[in-house]
Amino acid sequence: MSDKLKVAVIGVGNIGTAVAANLVKGGRSVIVANKEIQKAKNLAEKLGDKVTPLAVADAIKAADIIVFAVYFNTIKELFDTHSTELQGKIIVDPSNPIAPDDKGGFKKIIGEKESAGEILSSILPEGAKFVKALGSLGAGSLATASFQQPENAVLFYATDDKALAAPIEDLIRDTGFEPIQIGGINQSIRMEVFGDLHEFGTLGKTVTASEAKSKI
Numbered sequence: 001m002s003d004k005l006k007v008a009v010i011g012v013g014n015i016g017t018a019v020a021a022n023l024v025k026g027g028r029s030v031i032v033a034n035k036e037i038q039k040a041k042n043l044a045e046k047l048g049d050k051v052t053p054l055a056v057a058d059a060i061k062a063a064d065i066i067v068f069a070v071y072f073n074t075i076k077e078l079f080d081t082h083s084t085e086l087q088g089k090i091i092v093d094p095s096n097p098i099a100p101d102d103k104g105g106f107k108k109i110i111g112e113k114e115s116a117g118e119i120l121s122s123i124l125p126e127g128a129k130f131v132k133a134l135g136s137l138g139a140g141s142l143a144t145a146s147f148q149q150p151e152n153a154v155l156f157y158a159t160d161d162k163a164l165a166a167p168i169e170d171l172i173r174d175t176g177f178e179p180i181q182i183g184g185i186n187q188s189i190r191m192e193v194f195g196d197l198h199e200f201g202t203l204g205k206t207v208t209a210s211e212a213k214s215k216i
């Protein structure tokens with residue numbers, strides 16, 4: 001039996017689908033859940049028997065690591081609805097706190113100096129643990145740069161909990177990327193969209209570990 005922590009991906013849109021597909025490529029089993037459960041079932045059918053579709057509450061109960069691949073405001077709602085099931089779980093937040101503006105682009109929906117990571121970690125369900133991760137690249141690169149040759153691309157992460165480094169680095173490696181911790185949750189803003197360590201911020205592209213070193 002595998003000694004890997006069990007992972008559930010909540011939300012099977014752009015990011016959730018890429019994360020689940022990458023985990024399957026990395027040989028790791030994954031539970032998927034979605035508001036409309038049929039979408040999770042369709043994804044499981046497409047990706048094969050390493051993927052188990054479950055209802056959101058059941059997925060959270062069954063897994064150790066919960067990746068919230070849904071919008072920032074939805075994560076807040078899900079913290080509320082599933083606060084009991086989330087006790088003791090490792091929560092992974094890839095979210096960018098943005099919404100469409102009226103010029104065809106995106107604008108931040110929180111203060112300029114605020115980050116989704118800091119806000120979500122401040123309203124964490126009791127007993128849950130928190131990592132900002134899996135969101136520093138756009139969904140396109142997340143899908144296409146997984147297990148790239150000759151050197152994996154980097155996914156940054158941030159956490160205040162030293163004990164989470166090992167399980168999160170294992171998770172990121174299993175998705176085909178090289179994990180680099182940028183610091184605690186107060187650094188989240190750097191790896192959220194518009195930040196200097198986000199693909200759609202100053203970073204502008206995927207980077208390898210050696211390219212990333214000078215930027216951190």
Ligand SMILES: NC(=O)c1ccc[n+]([C@@H]2O[C@H](COP(=O)([O-])OP(=O)(O)OC[C@H]3O[C@@H](n4cnc5c(N)ncnc54)[C@H](OP(=O)(O)O)[C@@H]3O)[C@@H](O)[C@H]2O)c1
Binds near residue numbers: 074134
């Ligand atoms: N797209 C990117 O390039 C990118 C990059 C980095 C980070 N992110 C972040 O990743 C997160 C997901 O983005 P995305 O582009 O993957 O969004 P998306 O394609 O719109 O997917 C969101 C998914 O969440 C599901 N969902 C909505 N409410 C839910 C609920 N209450 N319970 C369970 N599932 C629910 C939706 O299901 P239904 O379709 O059934 O409503 C949909 O499948 C966001 O926070 C975003 O900021 C995105």
